[in-house]
Amino acid sequence: MSGAVLGIQMAYWQETLLKLGVGLAAVLLLTGGAVYLYLFKFVSFMQSRLGPMEAGPYGSLQLLAEVGKWLQKEDIFTENADRFIFGLAPAIVLSSTFLMFVVIPAGPSAVIADLGTGIYYVLAMSSLSVLGILMAGWASANKYALLGGLRAAGQLIAYELPLVLAVIGVVIQAGSLNLQDIVAAQSTGSIFGWDGIGSPYILTQFVAFGIFMIAVQAELTQTPFDMPIAESELVAGYQVEYTGIRFLVYFISEFATAVGFAAVASTLFLGGWALPASWGLSNGVMHVVGPLMISTKAILLVGVVFWARFSLPRFREDQLQTLAWKFMIPIALVNIVVTAVLKVAF
């Protein structure tokens, strides 16, 4: 890693601190934007209502009001709760979310840590949240929470597999686990010799993209895969005993993870921050355009997640497992084989 950000020389700690600060601000801003845009407004219009209108122009400050409300609420522990684990669980879920963002590149050098095994780091970090959810389910001393936690564990583990297998197709094609390399491969690639739009992997890996997005929906426990929190059965599953700031943490991590996975999906399949190399934009321009590109793509993909969430009914637990093990994993495996064969052939 170079010690220069936008040409200014900095000490390692200064640089890291700056990256973390900017990264955190960007993540929270994007998450807030996604929540306002989709959870408040987009869904309201889908459901033929207005959504928030009073706080700020078109209710844009509603999110701040909500956060303020949660911060003020009493932080309740249930009597039989395992207090230490109960308190730790949201922190684990949140940190798993934020750690995902560490390797997602937003520009030629706008990445907190450019790891060689970037994509596997992302997947590993994202599965940490299972731990937090299981802890929450157990420590709440509530049967609904326990059922929710167990469902979440079963579901997240089942869908981790198609998620990884879907990514392998991309990795084979790009020949690298590094996210910057994957972005570069898409930017400089060409479609049968035509390099007008580079070669975003959604064109070749559309099967993997579909599996990836479905698995993401399940990883995020959004409808139709929201059994762990199924509000009409388990009330709110593992979140049922959480109030105030701890609930807020779950809320933020839920939507931040959505943004994170959307950013990963845009990086893997939609070309990430880069514009096609043939357009000849310099690195200097991309320092500015890159973050905008990936933000826009991520926000659009989050929209797809929410669109599905508010349109579909929910699966039953056994149907969800059937879908993962009997359909998505075999398809993903076939996709890997086909990709590998074609990679060798061409």
Place this chain on the structure above:
Amino acid sequence: MTAITDRQKLQYIAAQAADARVNVELEAEGMTLNIGPQHPATHGTLRIVARLDGEQVIAAEPIPGYMHRGYEKLTEVRTYAQVTALVNRIDWLGSFANEVPFILAAEQLMGVEAPPRAQWIRTLLFEMARISNLILFLGDMAVQLGAVTPAFFAFRDREYVLDQIERVTGGRFHPNFDRIGGLKDDLPQGWLADTKATMDKVRAFCDEIENLLMGAEIFQARTRGVGVIPPDVAQQYGLSGANARASGIDWDLRRDQPNGMVYPELDWKVWTHPDGDSFARFWVRLQETREAANIVEQCCDGVPGGPIMAKVPRIIKVPAGEAYVSTENPLGEMGYYVVSKGDLTPFRVKIRSASFNNVSIAPWILRGVYVPDIITILASLYFILGDIDR
């Protein structure tokens, strides 16, 4: 005062001991999950105690009574005219439909018949109550299955129907409009045309729900083959209304026992479904909503002129006798067994409400299903707590 406290203490200790017993049993075989009385899936305050093995239900038992208001006792100290204000609150989503059978029973005892115009308007409002009730079912079923959006459509479109009911009766939810021998008031001007326009919205809503849900693979996977009730079991438990028709029982009191209403003069169809599963119950109710919209339109066209009130005495004393009159309410067969002793108040009123029977099948049908299916099945059986507890 101390005596009460001691008693309370003893009760508390007893309750704790009972809990401990349950917990010991729980260690031995599966887990006891207490669903309700405060739970989003129970439309009020029904409690279901389910013994689980993993996600599978070994045994489940509904415990009603959290909303028991003792209407059968209260009717004994109210005049006949006052009873309608009570029974309105039984199935609060289709209130007008609760009044009708009681009034019909009283009319049967008195030997009074409402004039034709009143009968037509009764039928009209009866069907509108059905629509306002069933629309909510169609939306709510989706919510119970995890799709939130249709519920908002349901609340939006139900409001058009409620507005029309309010214009006639003055009450959105509790019209209290039916009287022995007729109706309280005549229709306001221009109401019939507006109602016909509203029915188009109802039909559009039905189409929307059909597009949103019925074709969805997930909806089908969640409802088809879930909670199958064979026709004979349905009859044994006294399931009525759409629940019976979804089990293939071709029976509708509107057609088979049209006392005091004008259904024989209208052109409509009784919908049945042979499957008897949750999907069939949803499907039958969807068709019935459409059919009700048809009936309302025909009533709007057919309402004759004339008085809306028969000649009845000012202070109503119902002659001694007994009468059981039931009608096809949105939830099923709703009947009143009225015993009169020739007094101002009924001597005894047995309220036969549909949901009571419909839910009493739950222990039978919930055996061996998965936890999410409890919610699907209960949602598809469709009960209103006030209709169970009365």
Place this chain on the structure above:
Amino acid sequence: MSDDTTTTEAETEAAPTDEQRDALVERFREALGDAVVDAEVLPGKDVWIRIATDAWAESAEVARNRLGARYFGFLSVIDWMPSPFGRSMDSEVDRVLAGESAPEPPAMEQGVTGGSTRFQVLARVAHVGHPGDFWGVTLKADVPDDSLTVDSWVRTYAGADWHEREAWEMFGVSFAGHPGLRHLYLPGDFEGFPLRKDFPLLARQVKPWPGIVDVEPMPGEGDSDEDGEGAES
């Protein structure tokens, strides 16, 4: 659509249904013999059959398995004892109507098809055949005053379970052979049987119902036979 068409239709319907109901009573008599104590047919409307207490369970058997009344409507109990509290609505006007004097409980008098005990159990079953083939019947039986027990119907009609539990907790009538007479509505330690006539409705004891003073006038009606009291309201 006019008035006369509906009435003629009702009349033409009435005659055949009446025969049908008479025939139904005959079929019950054939099957149950002397156990059918009394029967009453309201032409074109309804039919009641009173069964001897001993044959109560058998009557369910007969109705369901032999006569095809497979649909279970409801089961309940009537307490025929006149309320010792009057009507609990002793307002000024009401007292005038009731004949001034304090409420004197009249003698116990059973309703349709008679009876000899304070409690009567009654149930409604129906036959649902192909479209239009539908009849319902109300069965009644005396509940012996000394034991307050009748046979349970659960073995024949599974749906009678909850109804019998309700009747048990509301009237204190037991059902022999019921799998578990537990409280349905009331808390487990509730004392008394709320729907019995001698169970006071406390709200009415504390504050009598204003009665009929606030009865609103019928639309388009100024004078009726009870005009005198109406003027006060």
